[in-house]
Amino acid sequence: MESTSLAEQQRILASDWGGGKSPFGTSWSKFMMWIFIISDALTFAGFLIAYGFMRRVAPAWPVQMEVFDPLLITFMTFVLISSSAVMAMAVSAARAGDPKSATKFLALTILGGAIFLGCQAYEWWHFIHEGATLTTNPWGVPQFSASFFVITGFHGFHVFSGLTILAIVALRAAMGKYSGDSVENAGLYWHFVDVVWVFVFAFFYLL
Amino acid sequence: MASHEHAHPAGYKQYFMTWLWLLIMTSAALVIGYFHFLPEGIKAFLLVSITLAKIFLIGSIFMHLKSERVNLVMLTFSPLVLSIVLFFFTFGETIGTNPTHQLENQSPKFVMPTGEVKH
Numbered sequence: 001m002e003s004t005s006l007a008e009q010q011r012i013l014a015s016d017w018g019g020g021k022s023p024f025g026t027s028w029s030k031f032m033m034w035i036f037i038i039s040d041a042l043t044f045a046g047f048l049i050a051y052g053f054m055r056r057v058a059p060a061w062p063v064q065m066e067v068f069d070p071l072l073i074t075f076m077t078f079v080l081i082s083s084s085a086v087m088a089m090a091v092s093a094a095r096a097g098d099p100k101s102a103t104k105f106l107a108l109t110i111l112g113g114a115i116f117l118g119c120q121a122y123e124w125w126h127f128i129h130e131g132a133t134l135t136t137n138p139w140g141v142p143q144f145s146a147s148f149f150v151i152t153g154f155h156g157f158h159v160f161s162g163l164t165i166l167a168i169v170a171l172r173a174a175m176g177k178y179s180g181d182s183v184e185n186a187g188l189y190w191h192f193v194d195v196v197w198v199f200v201f202a203f204f205y206l207l
Numbered sequence: 208m209a210s211h212e213h214a215h216p217a218g219y220k221q222y223f224m225t226w227l228w229l230l231i232m233t234s235a236a237l238v239i240g241y242f243h244f245l246p247e248g249i250k251a252f253l254l255v256s257i258t259l260a261k262i263f264l265i266g267s268i269f270m271h272l273k274s275e276r277v278n279l280v281m282l283t284f285s286p287l288v289l290s291i292v293l294f295f296f297t298f299g300e301t302i303g304t305n306p307t308h309q310l311e312n313q314s315p316k317f318v319m320p321t322g323e324v325k326h
Contacts, residue, residue, distance in 0.1 A: 025276040034279065041286035049293045056301040065241050074237050078230060085226035088269040092218050184271075191269045195262055201233070202258040206240025207251060 033185045037192045040158075044196050047151050048203055054143040062139040064205050068123065076119045077201050083112025084194040087166075087187045094183035099173050102183060106170035109190065113163045120156050124149075151200060158193050165189060225268045232257050 024031050055061055090105030127148065131138045137145035169186045172178045236257045239250055267273040272280050 045290040053297045
C-alpha cells in the first residue's frame with residue numbers, strides 16, 4: 001500500500017503541473033502568460049468601453065483624422081503588425097533549435113517596436129505642443145485628450161515593457177541560453193500588444 | 208504538450224501570407240475610416256468586422272491558438288464576451304443623452320476644468 005502510494009506521488013510530481021494531468025495541454029509558464037494576457041485584455045476592454053461611454057455622452061467629438069496624422073497612424077500600425085509577423089518567425093526558429101535566426105528575428109522585432117515607440121513619442125509631442133493636456137485641449141472636449149493620453153499611454157507602456165522583455169530574450173538567445181518556451185511566451189505578449197493596437201486603431205482613430 | 212509538438216521550421220510562408228492579409232485589412236479599414244463615404248452604422252459594422260477578422264488571424268496563426276486545446280481557446284474569448292456585456296450595460300446608461308456629433312468648426316478653444324471657455 002505504501003509503495004503504491006509513493007509511485008503514485010512520483011508520477012504526479014513528474015507530470016507537467018505536479019498535480020496530475022494538465023487541463024490545458026500547455027507548459028505552466030505559457031498558461032500563466034495566457035492568464036496574464038486575459039487579465040490585461042480586461043483592463044484594456046475597460047478603457048475602451050469607458051472611452052465609448054465618454055464619447056457617447058459628450059456633446060461633441062473632434063474628427064480624429066483631422067487632429068492626428070492618418071499616414072503616421074497607418075505607418076505605426078504597419079510597423080507593429082510587421083514586427084508581430086517577424087516575432088512569429090522568431091518563435092519558429094527558436095522552436096526549431098536555430099538560435100542564430102531566432103536572434104536575428106528578435107532583433108528585427110525590437111527594431112519594429114522601437115520605431116513604433118518613436119512614432120508614438122512624436123505623436124504625443126505634437127499633440128501636447130498643440131495644447132492638449134489630460135484635462136484640457138484646443139478642441140473643447142476634455143474627454144478627448146484624456147482618453148487619448150490614457151489609452152495610448154497605457155499601450156505605449158506595454159510596448160516599452162515588451163521591448164525590455166524582448167531585449168532580454170534576444171540577449172539570452174544570442175548567448176545560447178534560451179528555451180523555446182521563453183521565446184514563445186515573449187512572443188505571446190508581443191502579439192497581445194499588437195492585438196490591443198488593432199482595437200485602438202479601429203475604435204479610437206477610425207470610428 | 209501541444210506547444211512542443213508543432214515547431215514551425217517551414218511556417219514562414221504562412222506567417223508572410225498572414226502578414227499580407229493583415230496589411231490588406233488595415234488598408235481597407237483606413238479607407239473606410241478616413242474617407243466618409245459610408246453611413247455611420249455601416250462604417251461601424253465594417254470596422255468592427257475587420258478588427259475581429261484581424262484579431263482572429265493574429266490569435267490563430269501568430270499566437271498558435273489553432274493548435275491549442277479548445278478549453279484554452281474558449282478561455283481567450285472571455286474578455287470579448289465580458290466586453291460585450293459591459294458595452295450593453297453602459298450603452299443603456301447613455302440612452303436619452305444628446306447624440307454625439309462631430310465638431311464642424313475645430314477653431315482652437317480651451318475648456319478649463321472649471322468649465323470656463325477660453326478662445
